[in-house]
Structure formats: C-alpha cells, structure tokens
Amino acid sequence: MAVPVRTKSRRRQQVEQAALYPLDWLEERSGLVGATKYFLFRKVPGDISWGHTLGSATLTAFLVQTITGVILAMYYRPDPDSAYESIQHLTNEVTLGWLVRGMHRWGASVFIILMFFHMARVFLFGAYKYPRELNWIVGALLLILGMFEGFTGYLLPWDQTAYWATIVGVNLQGTGPFVGPFLVNVLNGGAEIGVDTLARFYAIHMLLLPGAIFALIGLHLWLVIRLGVTSQPWSPEAAGAGEPEGPKPAREGLVRQSRGGGSE
Amino acid sequence: MEQHGPEPQPHAPPPSLWPVGFAVGVAVLLTGVVVGWLVAAIGATIALVFGFLWVRDVTGRAPHAGKPPPPVGARAATEAGHALPLADEGEIERFPRSRFLEGATLGLGGLIGGLITVPVAGLAIVPTFVGQKHEDVDVGPLEAFPENEWQVVTFMEDPSEGEVSRRTAFVRSNGELQGQPSLTILSNRCAHLGCPVQAAGPLDEAQKETVETSNTVVTRIPANPAAFACPCHGGAYDTEGNVTAGPPVRALDRYAYEIRNGRVFLTGAYSVGKVEGEGKDAVITKYDLMNPGLHVDGPSSLLYPIGPPR
Numbered sequence: 001m002a003v004p005v006r007t008k009s010r011r012r013q014q015v016e017q018a019a020l021y022p023l024d025w026l027e028e029r030s031g032l033v034g035a036t037k038y039f040l041f042r043k044v045p046g047d048i049s050w051g052h053t054l055g056s057a058t059l060t061a062f063l064v065q066t067i068t069g070v071i072l073a074m075y076y077r078p079d080p081d082s083a084y085e086s087i088q089h090l091t092n093e094v095t096l097g098w099l100v101r102g103m104h105r106w107g108a109s110v111f112i113i114l115m116f117f118h119m120a121r122v123f124l125f126g127a128y129k130y131p132r133e134l135n136w137i138v139g140a141l142l143l144i145l146g147m148f149e150g151f152t153g154y155l156l157p158w159d160q161t162a163y164w165a166t167i168v169g170v171n172l173q174g175t176g177p178f179v180g181p182f183l184v185n186v187l188n189g190g191a192e193i194g195v196d197t198l199a200r201f202y203a204i205h206m207l208l209l210p211g212a213i214f215a216l217i218g219l220h221l222w223l224v225i226r227l228g229v230t231s232q233p234w235s236p237e238a239a240g241a242g243e244p245e246g247p248k249p250a251r252e253g254l255v256r257q258s259r260g261g262g263s264e
Numbered sequence: 265m266e267q268h269g270p271e272p273q274p275h276a277p278p279p280s281l282w283p284v285g286f287a288v289g290v291a292v293l294l295t296g297v298v299v300g301w302l303v304a305a306i307g308a309t310i311a312l313v314f315g316f317l318w319v320r321d322v323t324g325r326a327p328h329a330g331k332p333p334p335p336v337g338a339r340a341a342t343e344a345g346h347a348l349p350l351a352d353e354g355e356i357e358r359f360p361r362s363r364f365l366e367g368a369t370l371g372l373g374g375l376i377g378g379l380i381t382v383p384v385a386g387l388a389i390v391p392t393f394v395g396q397k398h399e400d401v402d403v404g405p406l407e408a409f410p411e412n413e414w415q416v417v418t419f420m421e422d423p424s425e426g427e428v429s430r431r432t433a434f435v436r437s438n439g440e441l442q443g444q445p446s447l448t449i450l451s452n453r454c455a456h457l458g459c460p461v462q463a464a465g466p467l468d469e470a471q472k473e474t475v476e477t478s479n480t481v482v483t484r485i486p487a488n489p490a491a492f493a494c495p496c497h498g499g500a501y502d503t504e505g506n507v508t509a510g511p512p513v514r515a516l517d518r519y520a521y522e523i524r525n526g527r528v529f530l531t532g533a534y535s536v537g538k539v540e541g542e543g544k545d546a547v548i549t550k551y552d553l554m555n556p557g558l559h560v561d562g563p564s565s566l567l568y569p570i571g572p573p574r
Binding site: 080081164167168170171172174175177178180181182184185186188189190191193194195197 | 298388389391392393396425426427428429457458459460496554555556557558567568569570571572574
C-alpha cells in the first residue's frame with residue numbers, strides 16, 4: 001500500500017466505503033476476495049514474455065468451447081434419425097446459430113493448436129523441470145483429453161465425413177495390441193457403430209470429458225500458483241548474472257527461477 | 265499413518281504380494297464376465313483366496329489371527345487394541361476413538377463409493393459386450409443373382425435400427441458346386457480401417473432395384489467391377505477380395521450364406537486370410553470375424569489373441 005500523498009475528502013471516503021461494502025461483506029464471510037487476489041495478483045519474474053500468455057490463451061479457448069457448447073446443446077438432438085437435421089436447422093435457420101456453431105467448430109482447432117504452442121513454450125523454456133514435473137504430467141493428460149474431445153465431437157454432425165472418420169478413428173484404436181478389440185466395443189457401445197453410439201459420444205463429449213478437463217485445469221492452475229512461473233532460459237535474472245537494473249522485480253516467496261538452460 | 269510417539273514398529277503392514285493376486289483375480293473375474301462363466305468362476309476363486317490371505321496378513325499381528333474378514337470398524341478397533349500395550353511403556357495413545365471414526369468414515373465412504381461405481385461402470389461397459397444380437401438377412405431369391413455377374417447389394421442388418429445398420433456386400437453367383445449354388449459374397453468393409461470399399465467399374469444404375477424381402481429392404485445394383493478399391497487410403501482388392509495394393513492387412517471379409525426356399529440369407533460375416541483360386545473353386549482361409557486393421561495370420565495376429573464375443 002502506497003502512502004497517500006494527500007488526504008481524501010470526507011465525501012470520497014464515504015463513497016469508497018459504500019462501494020467496497022459488498023466486497024468486504026463477501027470477504028468477511030468467505031475469504032473469496034482474498035483468494036481472488038491471491039490468484040490474480042501473483043508475483044512473477046520481471047522479464048516474462050508474451051510466450052507466458054499461451055496458457056491463459058488455451059484456458060480462454062476452452063472456456064469459449066464450454067460456453068458455445070452449452071448453448072449448442074440446447075438445439076442438438078443426439079439421435080441417429082434427427083442429429084443431422086438438427087444441425088442443419090441450427091446452422092441455417094436459428095438466429096446466430098451459424099455463428100455459435102462456427103465458434104465451436106473453429107474454436108476446437110484453436111484450442112488444440114494453442115495447447116501445442118503452450119506445450120512447446122513450456123518445453124523450450126525448460127519449465128517442466130523440478131519442481132514442475134507434476135504440472136507437465138497434468139498438462140499431458142489435458143492434451144490427451146482435449147484430443148479425445150476433438151475425436152468425440154467430430155462424430156456429432158452425423159454427416160458422411162463424421163461417420164467414416166469416426167469409423168477409421170475407432171478402428172485405429174482397435175489395432176492396439178490385446179485390448180484394441182475390446183476398446184472398439186467400449187467406444188462404439190457395441191461391435192459396430194449403431195443406434196447408441198451417437199448418444200454415447202455426445203455424453204462423453206459434453207459431460208464426461210469436460211468434467212475431467214475442468215478438474216485437471218483446477219489442479220494445473222493450483223500448481224502454477226503454488227510454484228510460480230519460470231523466466232526464459234536466456235533471462236539474465238534466471239542465469240543469476242547480478243541484479244537487473246531498475247527496481248527489484250517482485251520474485252520473492254515461492255517464485256523459483258529456472259537455471260538458465262546450461263549457461264552455468 | 266501418523267505416528268504418535270517413538271514407536272518401534274509402524275502400524276502399516278509390510279508390503280505383501282496378496283493384493284497383487286487379489287487384483288489379478290478381480291481382473292480375471294471381469295474378463296470372465298465377457299468371455300465366459302468358467303473364467304469368471306476361476307477369477308472369483310482367485311480373488312477370494314488372495315483376498316482371504318490378504319485380510320489374514322493384515323490382521324495377522326492381532327490376537328485373533330486367521331479369523332474371517334472383519335468389518336472396517338472392527339479392523340480399526342483391532343489396530344487400536346494393538347496399540348494399547350504401548351501405553352504401558354509410558355506412551356499415551358491419545359486418539360483411539362478419533363482414529364476409529366476416521367477409519368469408519370473412510371471405510372463407509374469407500375463402501376458407498378464402490379456401491380455406486382460398480383453398477384455405473386458396469387452400465388457403461390458391460391452392455392457393449394453382451395447381447396450382440398444378430399439376425400440372418402434375406403437379400404432376395406437366388407434368381408436375382410445371375411451367374412458370373414456382380415451386384416452391389418445394400419441392406420439393413422436390423423431395420424428396427426434404421427439407416428445406421430445399413431451394410432453393403434458385393435454378390436456374385438458362381439453357378440453350382442456339387443449340386444449346391446455357389447456364391448461369392450464380399451463385405452465392402454475395408455480390411456484396413458473400415459471405410460466403404462467401392463466397385464472399381466461401371467454400375468448399372470438404370471437397373472437399380474429396391475425390394476422388400478422377408479426381413480429387410482434390399483437395394484441391388486448390377487455392376488461390372490475389374491477390382492475393388494477403397495477411397496480413404498487407397499486399399500485395392502481383386503475380385504476375390506485379395507489385397508493387390510495399399511495398406512489392408514488381409515483380404516476382404518465375406519458373408520456366410522444359406523439358401524432357404526430358394527432365397528439367399530446372409531448368416532453372418534467372417535474374416536478371410538487369403539483366397540486361392542477363383543469363383544466356385546476358391547479355397548478360402550476362414551477366420552472368426554475380426555475388426556478392420558487386425559492381422560488374422562502371421563506373427564502380428566499374436567497381438568490379438570482374444571476378442572470380444574460376436
């Protein structure tokens with residue numbers, strides 16, 4: 001807290017108090033305000049880069065998928081006889097349906113691509129090393145679940161592309177040694193794609209996987225908050241080459257510097 | 265487990281192999297649910313025997329060794345009882361009751377979780393293996409298939425399931441063999457990854473006919489294919505279904521058939537390793553129906569020793 005350079009007027013103090021009252025009320029009873037501050041106003045190295053925003057970008061892409069997907073679910077019918085018609089209706093007749101479906105469809109690719117960019121950044125910066133190995137593992141699980149989301153979502157338009165691509169995808173799983181043939185049945189809900197397959201993929205796509213992804217994102221973020229973020233490997237700070245100029249960057253506490261990629 | 269005071273021995277039992285045997289038993293039991301009751305019984309026996317040994321091992325240091333599996337609460341109490349003599353050594357076992365409650369809470373929570381998880385996981389997985397119904401499909405009278413002419417035959421395996429059960433076969437009559445009609449009936453499911461194989465040759469769409477048979481609706485289109493080819497990844501087959509190019513790992517699957525009252529019934533598909541000869545003289549290496557992409561012969565087939573029941 002900076003020392004106020006001039007005293008505030010009484011009126012202003014009263015207004016501020018009134019404005020902050022709901023927040024104080026909430027904080028006193030739940031501690032949520034402090035928790036939010038703890039989450040948002042973390043100490044980070046002074047020289048982090050745009051590359052560090054890729055994780056947040058991926059999270060944003062996932063939230064876009066969640067929100068658009070929830071609304072699309074209001075118009076979609078996971079039934080072999082009417083799924084295709086419901087998609088046509090949604091795309092061509094429902095107001096803004098084309099837009100929200102397009103956001104979901106293209107956002108899916110954006111989500112996957114951003115996951116790979118984020119992973120590349122973490123890998124190239126050496127940010128997966130001690131003590132952050134567990135977060136790399138959680139991230140790898142998120143990547144797998146995200147790709148499984150893409151796979152299950154691809155069937156839902158229920159057109160020829162969706163149908164045959166899913167047959168190929170399921171049969172690819174089926175070539176796994178020993179368990180492959182059983183995986184096919186579990187995925188299809190039977191030996192072949194049948195009446196239950198669409199609803200099965202739909203439930204996996206919009207309930208099972210998002211739940212798991214949300215849980216793992218929570219763990220992922222908690223580990224980021226607990227362990228802090230790394231500097232770039234070429235960062236003079238991280239290499240321990242004396243203090244940088246200017247005011248000392250806020251990096252006390254749990255923020256741990258990377259060792260600078262072999263410069264020692 | 266948290267230690268109270270400098271005890272010489274930890275409460276937890278040393279590592280034991282019994283849980284591994286127990287897990288193997290459960291795995292065999294679950295496999296048995298799919299494969300057969302005999303395997304399930306063997307699995308249950310293994311699980312029971314190792315479970316008993318495990319429980320006896322865990323409770324072995326208690327006064328009543330070898331007694332039947334006690335409930336969770338009783339087990340916690342046994343541990344507390346075990347700790348009591350330490351109090352004589354000047355150490356006070358401070359929270360035996362809270363530890364009992366901790367065990368009871370965890371145990372009951374685990375029990376409730378298990379009671380919910382087992383049927384739910386069962387519903388998700390077991391129905392995909394059991395009750396795979398299969399009915400013979402009537403694709404029309406024998407006269408509908410002139411000798412040495414191909415027809416692309418499309419039918420619904422189960423009309424009650426609708427379009428999603430639609431399948432396609434390439435049918436050719438080979439005349440008679442030992443007084444019995446001989447047919448070559450190839451499934452159009454590619455042996456690579458299951459895409460729809462197409463007849464590489466002209467289709468006589470003008471002669472296309474759709475007829476209702478005794479249990480399905482059949483569409484027949486006369487065709488004159490020189491070969492069969494898959495649009496997805498370029499798999500190619502000759503007119504006996506043998507692979508001539510591309511990634512497929514075996515020949516095209518075939519349908520077994522029966523002639524009943526002069527009508528052709530498809531009685532189920534089977535997989536084919538390779539076909540020697542042609543037409544009615546073809547010698548077919550037959551295997552149980554396998555998913556696309558799986559080898560039926562050669563060393564790679566060892567990777568798929570068992571499959572789900574059909």
